[in-house]
Amino acid sequence: MADSSWSVGLHESRYAYDLIESIHVWALCLFFGLAVMFDLRLLGWTMRSVPVSEVARRLLPWTAVGFVVMVISGALLFSAIPLRSFQNIFFRTKMILLMVAGINVLIFHSGVYRRVISWDLDLTPPRAARVAGALSLVLWVAIVLSGRMIAYNWFDCDRQPQPAIINFLTSCVPTEAEH
Amino acid sequence: MSLLSFFQWCEQSGIGEAIRRSAWLFPLIEAIHLLGLGLIGGAVLVVDLRLLGLGLRRQSVAQLARDAQPWLIGSLVLMIITGSLLFLSEAIKCYYHPAFWLKMTSLFLAIVFTFTVQRKVTMADQTRVRPLWGKVVALVSVLLWSGVGIGGRWIGFS
Numbered sequence: 001m002a003d004s005s006w007s008v009g010l011h012e013s014r015y016a017y018d019l020i021e022s023i024h025v026w027a028l029c030l031f032f033g034l035a036v037m038f039d040l041r042l043l044g045w046t047m048r049s050v051p052v053s054e055v056a057r058r059l060l061p062w063t064a065v066g067f068v069v070m071v072i073s074g075a076l077l078f079s080a081i082p083l084r085s086f087q088n089i090f091f092r093t094k095m096i097l098l099m100v101a102g103i104n105v106l107i108f109h110s111g112v113y114r115r116v117i118s119w120d121l122d123l124t125p126p127r128a129a130r131v132a133g134a135l136s137l138v139l140w141v142a143i144v145l146s147g148r149m150i151a152y153n154w155f156d157c158d159r160q161p162q163p164a165i166i167n168f169l170t171s172c173v174p175t176e177a178e179h
Numbered sequence: 180m181s182l183l184s185f186f187q188w189c190e191q192s193g194i195g196e197a198i199r200r201s202a203w204l205f206p207l208i209e210a211i212h213l214l215g216l217g218l219i220g221g222a223v224l225v226v227d228l229r230l231l232g233l234g235l236r237r238q239s240v241a242q243l244a245r246d247a248q249p250w251l252i253g254s255l256v257l258m259i260i261t262g263s264l265l266f267l268s269e270a271i272k273c274y275y276h277p278a279f280w281l282k283m284t285s286l287f288l289a290i291v292f293t294f295t296v297q298r299k300v301t302m303a304d305q306t307r308v309r310p311l312w313g314k315v316v317a318l319v320s321v322l323l324w325s326g327v328g329i330g331g332r333w334i335g336f337s
Contacts, residue, residue, distance in 0.1 A: 022329050029324075034220075037250075046249075
């Protein structure tokens with residue numbers, strides 16, 4: 001993948017990479033910003049007079065749009081630097097956290113949210129909803145942090161020596177000369 | 180003192196020096212700055228989407244603007260603190276970077292616009308505001324804040 005003309009072109013282009021990264025940041029405001037506002041409503045910290053189901057119906061479609069743009073632009077950024085990213089501990093952390101965040105969304109929507117009628121107008125939603133909101137907040141914050149850190153990889157395979165545990169977690173195989 | 184010498188003084192400050200010397204301080208502050216940007220995005224969009232008729236509909240604009248306000252101001256304060264720290268560590272680079280000036284201009288306009296024109300429209304009796312006017316205000320708001328975010332991202336590109 002790294003040797004494809006697509007990847008090399010993106011990697012070496014003057015503006016394409018920067019442009020895609022800007023789109024990624026812009027979509028972050030749309031996705032992360034509105035997801036946070038929904039989480040804050042679940043915690044009862046904002047928009048308390050608005051029914052939860054209405055916030056979900058009117059704002060979550062926008063987070064879905066933001067998410068799609070995030071995934072597409074993120075995949076393009078990945079395709080420009082595939083090997084480095086795959087062996088990047090922050091990239092791996094981010095992917096795992098994304099899966100955990102996805103599971104949290106599934107649990108919320110198939111669990112307490114099915115009974116939303118009964119707590120739609122609560123100023124402070126039930127505990128299960130607050131836990132889902134808090135967990136979502138923490139996870140998305142951690143995902144943004146680890147995403148930003150991908151660019152500052154202190155644990156790059158070429159920066160040996162690294163502790164054995166790091167090389168294990170990043171699947172790096174340091175050559176003898178680097179020791 | 181000329182502007183450039185002020186920027187040089189910032190660059191040479193102890194805080195700027197400390198951030199430059201550390202391997203992880205700049206990335207960490209930058210990541211917090213990014214979280215603040217996302218939160219501002221949410222607080223701004225809740226109101227702007229309402230004005231555009233594309234988000235929440237049944238609540239009054241004024242109520243949503245009041246709900247979003249503490250989060251908007253809170254994240255703005257966080258952005259300004261972390262942004263100032265980042266600036267101190269690379270003030271000279273900023274001085275010569277067009278994206279920095281684009282961002283500062285957008286930021287100034289966005290803040291003034293949000294707390295004057297937009298506030299007046301959101302807090303007004305909606306029956307007396309022409310819907311088109313609300314939409315124009317929302318579009319200007321989205322454009323100005325996008326300029327802040329994208330200009331900021333571009334400071335990092337050489």
